[in-house]
Amino acid sequence: MDKILIKNGVVVDPLTKTEIKRNIYIENGIIKDEPSRKLKDPAGGVKIVPADNLIVFPGLIDMHVHLREPGYEYKETIKSGMEAAIAGGFTSICCMPNTNPVNDSKEITRFLIDKAKTLDLINLFPIGAISKGLKGGSLADIGELKESGAVALSDDGNPVEDSAFMGRALLYADTFNLPVISHSEDIKLRGKGVINEGVMSERLGVIGIPSAAEDIGTARDIMLAGYYGVKIHIAHVSTIGSADIIRRAKKAGIKVTCETCPHYFSLSEASLLDYNTNAKMNPPLRAERDRKAIVEAIKDGTIDVIATDHAPHSRDEKEDTLDAAPFGIIGLQTSLPLILRLFYDKKISLMRIAGLMSLNPANILNLDRRGSLKNGYIADITLVDINKEWQFTESGIKSISKNSPFIGEKFKGKASAVIVGGKLLTEN
Amino acid sequence: MSFQKKDLISIKDLSASDINYFVETAKEFKKIFLKDIKKVPTLRGKTVVNIFYEPSTRTRSSFEIAQKRLSADSLSISISQSSVAKGESLKDTVLNLDAMKPDAFIIRHSESGAAHFISKLTKASVINAGDGINEHPTQCLIDIMTVAEEKKDLSSLKVAIIGDICHSRVARSDIYGFSKLGADIYLYAPHSLLPRLTEHKNKKIVIAKSIEEAVKDADVVIMLRIQKERASYYFIPSIEEYRNFFKLTPELLSLADKKVMVLHPGPVNRDVEISGSIINDNRTHIFKQVENGVAVRMACLYILMGYQKIHG
Numbered sequence: 001m002d003k004i005l006i007k008n009g010v011v012v013d014p015l016t017k018t019e020i021k022r023n024i025y026i027e028n029g030i031i032k033d034e035p036s037r038k039l040k041d042p043a044g045g046v047k048i049v050p051a052d053n054l055i056v057f058p059g060l061i062d063m064h065v066h067l068r069e070p071g072y073e074y075k076e077t078i079k080s081g082m083e084a085a086i087a088g089g090f091t092s093i094c095c096m097p098n099t100n101p102v103n104d105s106k107e108i109t110r111f112l113i114d115k116a117k118t119l120d121l122i123n124l125f126p127i128g129a130i131s132k133g134l135k136g137g138s139l140a141d142i143g144e145l146k147e148s149g150a151v152a153l154s155d156d157g158n159p160v161e162d163s164a165f166m167g168r169a170l171l172y173a174d175t176f177n178l179p180v181i182s183h184s185e186d187i188k189l190r191g192k193g194v195i196n197e198g199v200m201s202e203r204l205g206v207i208g209i210p211s212a213a214e215d216i217g218t219a220r221d222i223m224l225a226g227y228y229g230v231k232i233h234i235a236h237v238s239t240i241g242s243a244d245i246i247r248r249a250k251k252a253g254i255k256v257t258c259e260t261c262p263h264y265f266s267l268s269e270a271s272l273l274d275y276n277t278n279a280k281m282n283p284p285l286r287a288e289r290d291r292k293a294i295v296e297a298i299k300d301g302t303i304d305v306i307a308t309d310h311a312p313h314s315r316d317e318k319e320d321t322l323d324a325a326p327f328g329i330i331g332l333q334t335s336l337p338l339i340l341r342l343f344y345d346k347k348i349s350l351m352r353i354a355g356l357m358s359l360n361p362a363n364i365l366n367l368d369r370r371g372s373l374k375n376g377y378i379a380d381i382t383l384v385d386i387n388k389e390w391q392f393t394e395s396g397i398k399s400i401s402k403n404s405p406f407i408g409e410k411f412k413g414k415a416s417a418v419i420v421g422g423k424l425l426t427e428n
Numbered sequence: 429m430s431f432q433k434k435d436l437i438s439i440k441d442l443s444a445s446d447i448n449y450f451v452e453t454a455k456e457f458k459k460i461f462l463k464d465i466k467k468v469p470t471l472r473g474k475t476v477v478n479i480f481y482e483p484s485t486r487t488r489s490s491f492e493i494a495q496k497r498l499s500a501d502s503l504s505i506s507i508s509q510s511s512v513a514k515g516e517s518l519k520d521t522v523l524n525l526d527a528m529k530p531d532a533f534i535i536r537h538s539e540s541g542a543a544h545f546i547s548k549l550t551k552a553s554v555i556n557a558g559d560g561i562n563e564h565p566t567q568c569l570i571d572i573m574t575v576a577e578e579k580k581d582l583s584s585l586k587v588a589i590i591g592d593i594c595h596s597r598v599a600r601s602d603i604y605g606f607s608k609l610g611a612d613i614y615l616y617a618p619h620s621l622l623p624r625l626t627e628h629k630n631k632k633i634v635i636a637k638s639i640e641e642a643v644k645d646a647d648v649v650i651m652l653r654i655q656k657e658r659a660s661y662y663f664i665p666s667i668e669e670y671r672n673f674f675k676l677t678p679e680l681l682s683l684a685d686k687k688v689m690v691l692h693p694g695p696v697n698r699d700v701e702i703s704g705s706i707i708n709d710n711r712t713h714i715f716k717q718v719e720n721g722v723a724v725r726m727a728c729l730y731i732l733m734g735y736q737k738i739h740g
Contacts (some may be wrong), residue, residue, distance in 0.1 A: 132665075139665035143673040168662045171620040230619075 071100025089415025
């Protein structure tokens with residue numbers, strides 16, 4: 001029997017809303033009551049993990065990750081992605097279906113799950129496609145995806161253009177209680193835009209993406225969910241407008257949840273100066289007022305989840321013009337330190353971070369017994385040294401791709417280890 | 429007992445006692461089927477026009493046989509060889525036929541409300557033989573009669589209706605009909621194929637959370653056909669997936685009441701919405717439904733002609 005005792009950490013549990021210095025005892029991968037002293041056999045093989053001066057979070061979950069396997073292993077593999085996730089403090093990641101072949105079938109979903117099992121690192125929860133081949137023309141075999149282990153559906157990267165399709169997809173997915181993660185965007189309005197439409201797109205002389213493209217998409221998808229009375233999760237919220245629409249929809253009782261990414265509350269379009277392709281992603285970095293609005297939306301509870309939208313691209317692909325370089329940045333190793341900046345700026349509490357990065361994604365994705373450190377829960381745990389000062393360097397990137405706008409940044413706070421189902425893993 | 433309406437357009441227009449009257453009358457007509465000469469002179473001298481704007485095997489032949497057994501003079505307009513093919517409107521077609529003084533029209537049309545529309549154009553009686561996704565009242569009466577032959581008290585029954593409810597005129601009529609008689613209705617379908625029920629709030633109509641919940645302890649299971657075209661309009665992913673998750677299988681059926689009756693209005697997609705083995709099972713009453721179809725249509729014609737005699 002595997003027994004672990006995490007000693008003297010400050011345990012932050014968003015389910016019971018407790019933040020207290022205590023021990024956590026794990027037996028066979030499950031969090032349990034610590035046995036009384038009498039019963040404790042010094043030779044009983046309890047592994048002690050000292051957590052003095054560490055924060056103990058329920059294992060962090062990143063519900064929006066692009067692993068590039070199968071098909072684009074030169075950008076990222078399941079293994080390299082997981083190693084980056086471990087360094088970033090994640091115990092679970094959810095991979096988007098835009099691989100090659102697309103994950104719109106039980107075969108690919110099973111391949112991903114089997115591969116993760118073989119690697120035996122962290123938890124991998126596949127997200128299946130809404131439409132076959134991400135083409136928006138016919139529904140993927142959604143029941144089959146659910147049965148083979150997909151935890152959600154998304155056509156991320158290829159927004160669903162046809163409203164009838166989206167409505168029926170939401171309804172059909174609801175039959176299987178499978179959450180739909182919507183990349184909400186009016187793609188015709190995005191057109192050939194490459195960065196946010198505004199001061200910077202004018203200055204650089206490149207085609208802009210209007211923030212209205214995101215707002216319209218968000219509004220439509222929320223209206224459909226509200227009309228049909230079903231759930232929807234809006235991915236990577238980046239604009240004032242989207243945040244506002246979601247805030248109002250929640251007040252009106254629509255079953256909407258949403259995520260934002262660390263770059264949307266950390267950076268603005270100013271990062272695009274010098275045509276920096278490592279600051280090009282979709283949705284694009286917005287104006288400073290949008291960035292501030294996202295921070296507000298995190299503070300007031302409008303935003304439920306921080307996800308990375310980790311999107312590796314090779315050096316060759318990114319070393320190109322702003323027009324030609326692909327959208328996307330990596331984010332697994334910088335997500336926690338970036339959200340900790342909001343903590344140090346006194347914008348949010350550690351409890352809120354545990355909700356945003358663990359309990360809320362677990363609830364949205366119906367992940368059983370995850371997202372909390374209550375007894376009986378699966379022992380997915382993230383240990384964080386919130387005082388550690390360090391610098392994010394290119395050589396420290398575990399991902400195969402290095403496309404981050406945060407290289408060279410100094411941070412305070414870093415995951416020191418993760419425990420996944422009772423198994424201790426540290427960055428190597 | 430008599431029926432105070434010229435037409436049979438919708439089950440919504442019938443009271444519970446009207447429904448029972450139609451069913452009891454049909455049971456009487458059914459006795460004729462056992463005789464050597466299956467014909468009565470009841471509608472001698474009456475003219476019935478069948479207009480079928482949609483393909484139909486069962487319903488059309490059932491109506492035609494009913495008319496022959498009642499000794500009515502009937503003719504069937506085949507749309508492909510009629511003036512409709514030349515572009516004549518529904519209104520003009522009916523007005524022209526009406527000028528020949530028929531006593532009843534039987535109409536099947538792909539557009540909802542077609543039977544209602546022509547009933548306003550003619551003094552003849554109109555029987556709705558299926559209008560779009562709206563209603564199929566004679567099929568509902570058939571289903572009720574088939575169940576009533578085996579079950580004494582319809583008000584205590586659990587009736588499960590499973591399949592493409594949203595596009596089914598049979599489901600719509602059955603929901604009205606069985607709930608008027610007090611049965612509990614359980615509906616199950618992919619949520620993209622459920623109707624948006626707002627009218628039924630006071631009645632016992634349940635959207636089941638699973639096919640198991642719908643079938644469990646059911647006294648009657650009505651399975652509906654899924655059309656392949658539904659996948660092209662994104663209501664379902666594919667026929668293969670429909671088969672995997674929404675088909676009535678012997679295992680599922682074992683959850684139902686021991687004396688469960690399985691109905692299907694036809695045409696059946698074997699092993700798509702229902703396992704082929706169930707169709708050959710003695711719990712399945714598909715051919716009984718077809719048999720009762722003739723009796724129900726005889727009853728409908730008889731009752732409406734009775735109305736014409738008094739009010740016409």
